[in-house]
Amino acid sequence: MRVARLLAPLLALAGGAALAASPGVTFTHKDWSVDCDNTGTCRAAGYQREDDETAPMSVLLTRAAGPGAPVVAKAQFASPGDEGASPEGPVRMTLAGRAAGTVIDGQDMAPAQVAALLKALTTNAPVAFAAGKLHWQLSSDGVAAVLLKMDDVQGRVGTPGALLRKGSKPEATVPGPVKPPVIQAVRVPASTKADLPLALKVLATIARNDDCDELQALQSAKNPDTSDVDLWRLGAGRVLVTTLCWRGAYNAGNGYWIANERPPYDAKLVTLQADTFVPESGELSGASKGRGAGDCWSSAKWVWDGQGFVHAAEATTGLCRGVAAGGAWDLPTLVSEVRKPR
Numbered sequence: 001m002r003v004a005r006l007l008a009p010l011l012a013l014a015g016g017a018a019l020a021a022s023p024g025v026t027f028t029h030k031d032w033s034v035d036c037d038n039t040g041t042c043r044a045a046g047y048q049r050e051d052d053e054t055a056p057m058s059v060l061l062t063r064a065a066g067p068g069a070p071v072v073a074k075a076q077f078a079s080p081g082d083e084g085a086s087p088e089g090p091v092r093m094t095l096a097g098r099a100a101g102t103v104i105d106g107q108d109m110a111p112a113q114v115a116a117l118l119k120a121l122t123t124n125a126p127v128a129f130a131a132g133k134l135h136w137q138l139s140s141d142g143v144a145a146v147l148l149k150m151d152d153v154q155g156r157v158g159t160p161g162a163l164l165r166k167g168s169k170p171e172a173t174v175p176g177p178v179k180p181p182v183i184q185a186v187r188v189p190a191s192t193k194a195d196l197p198l199a200l201k202v203l204a205t206i207a208r209n210d211d212c213d214e215l216q217a218l219q220s221a222k223n224p225d226t227s228d229v230d231l232w233r234l235g236a237g238r239v240l241v242t243t244l245c246w247r248g249a250y251n252a253g254n255g256y257w258i259a260n261e262r263p264p265y266d267a268k269l270v271t272l273q274a275d276t277f278v279p280e281s282g283e284l285s286g287a288s289k290g291r292g293a294g295d296c297w298s299s300a301k302w303v304w305d306g307q308g309f310v311h312a313a314e315a316t317t318g319l320c321r322g323v324a325a326g327g328a329w330d331l332p333t334l335v336s337e338v339r340k341p342r
Contacts, residue, residue, distance in 0.1 A: 023314050023334040027149045030142030033319060035331040036153045040065025040177045043331050044146050046121075047321040049139045055080045056322040057129065057136040059117070060329050061147075065154055065177040068161060073114045076328050077105050077129065077136055086324075087131040093117075096125035103129070122147065122164060180336045186306040187341035188240070188279035191230045195239075199231040200224070202241045202259045206267050212245035212255050228254065232279055234304070237261050245272045251288045258308070270309045273300060282341060284309055296320035297327045303338050312336045 024036040031049055036042040044061040048054055056078040063071045077086050090102035093113065100116050103109050109117065120127050127138040147163045155175045158167030204219055218224045228244035238258055245255040254275055259267040274286035282304035290296035301313040314334035317327020 023311075024332075025149075025153050026316075026333055027146065028142075028319070029145040031139035031319075032142035032146040033331075034146045034150045034153075035316065035333050036150070037332045037335050038178065039180050039335060040154060040175065042150045042153060043329065044150050045318045045329055045331065046138055046140075046143055046146075047319055047323065048137055049141065050321070052137060052139070054135050054137045057138065058318065058321065058323045058328045059127075059138055061118075061150075063150065063154065065175060067171040067174045067176070070111070071114055071118060071163070073109045073117055074107060075103055075105065075109075075129065076323050077131070077134070078323050079134065087134060089131070091129050091131045091136075094126075094128045094130070095120040096123075118163060181310075182337045182339065183303045183310050183312055184305055184339045185282040185303045185341050188232050188234060188282055188304055190279055191232045193230075195231040195233075196226055196229060198239070198261065199229050199241045199243075200226070202231075202239070202257065202265045202267055203229070203243055205265050206257065209245075209255075209269075209272070211272050214244040214246060215255060218243055230277075232277070233261065234258065235306075240270075240277070240304075241267065242277065250292050253286060253288070256284060256309075270302065271300075274302070280341070283312075283338075290320045293320070293322065294325055295322050295327060300334075303336075310336075312338055 024038050026035050027033065032044060032046045034042055034044040041064045045058055047058045048056060057076065059073060059075045061071050061073050063069055077091060086105040090104060093100040093103050095116050101113055121140060121143050124140050129136040144164060148165065151157045151162045151164060156162040157165050158169040159171050159174055160166055161171050161174065203215065206215065208216060230242050232240045234240055237260060239261045240256060240258055242254045242256045245253050252275065253273050255272045256270040256274055257267040258270060259265040274284050277284045284302040287297055287299040296317055296319060298316045302309040303312045311334065313332065313336060315330055315332040318329045318331055
C-alpha cells in the first residue's frame with residue numbers, strides 16, 4: 001500500500017524545493033492509536049476488536065496541551081455491514097456493567113461521562129453501548145499503552161493530571177501548547193498546455209526513481225502519453241512540473257518538481273504523493289485510502305509561499321475498522337495556519 005509513503009516525512013532535498021516541517025507523533029497498539037500534532041494536541045481513538053461480531057464503532061479522546069487541559073470524548077457508531085450508517089437518537093453507555101447515561105453519535109459526552117469513561121478504560125473495565133437491537137463493544141486492548149504515550153508526549157507523566165502514572169509533580173510543569181506555523185500562500189498563474197514541450201524537456205532530465213515508474217515509461221516512450229503532464233510558471237525563472245508517478249489498486253500519485261525554465265533545469269523534487277494542485281490557492285495536496293472499502297484515509301498538503309512548497313498539513317482518519325465511509329475521524333499530526341493569497 002502507498003499510505004505509508006504518504007505519511008513519511010517530507011524528503012529533505014537540496015536547493016530548497018520543499019521546506020520541511022516537523023509532524024507530531026503517531027503510535028498504534030492493538031485496537032487503539034494516538035496522533036499528536038505539532039501544537040501538542042493529542043487524539044486517541046479506540047475501536048471494537050477486529051474479530052468482534054458486534055457492530056463497528058470508535059471512541060475519540062482529544063486533549064490539548066497545557067496544565068489542566070480537559071479530555072473531550074465522543075463516539076461514532078455504525079450498523080453492521082452498512083458503513084457510514086449511524087443510529088438515530090441516544091445510545092446507552094454502560095461502564096463496568098453499570099448504566100452511564102446516553103450519548104449521541106458524533107457529539108461530545110458530558111464531563112461526568114468522560115471522567116467515568118476514563119476510569120473504566122484505565123481499570124480495564126468493560127465499555128459497551130446499545131441502541132435498540134444494536135450493540136457495540138469498545139476494546140480495551142492497547143488502551144493503556146496509548147494513553148501512556150499520550151501522557152508522555154504531553155509531558156504529563158508523574159503529574160496529578162496524567163491519565164496513567166499519576167504523581168505529585170506540579171501541574172505547572174506540563175508544557176503549554178505550541179502555536180501552529182503561519183504560512184502566507186501565494187497565487188500561481190494557471191497552467192499552460194502550450195508549455196508541454198518545456199515540461200517534457202524538464203522531465204527528461206530527472207534521474208531514475210524506483211517510486212516513479214510511470215516517469216521512466218514516459219522518458220523511454222517514442223510517443224509518450226502526456227495527458228498527465230502539466231507545468232505552471234512560478235515566477236523568478238522557475239516552473240512547477242508534474243506527471244503521473246505510480247498507480248496502485250485504488251490509489252495513484254503524481255510527482256511534482258520545481259525546475260529552472262531554462263537549462264540547466266536542475267529539477268528538485270517536492271513530493272511523489274500529491275494528486276492535485278490548485279494554482280489559485282497555491283495548495284498542493286494528496287489523499288490515499290488504506291483499503292478498497294474507503295473507511296480509512298491519509299492526506300497531506302503543501303503550500304507555495306513564493307519561495308518553496310511548505311509542508312502545511314498531514315493527517316489520517318484512523319484505523320481501518322469499518323466505522324464510516326471516508327474515515328471516522330480527522331487525526332492530524334501536522335497543522336498550520338494558511339493565509340489565503342492576497
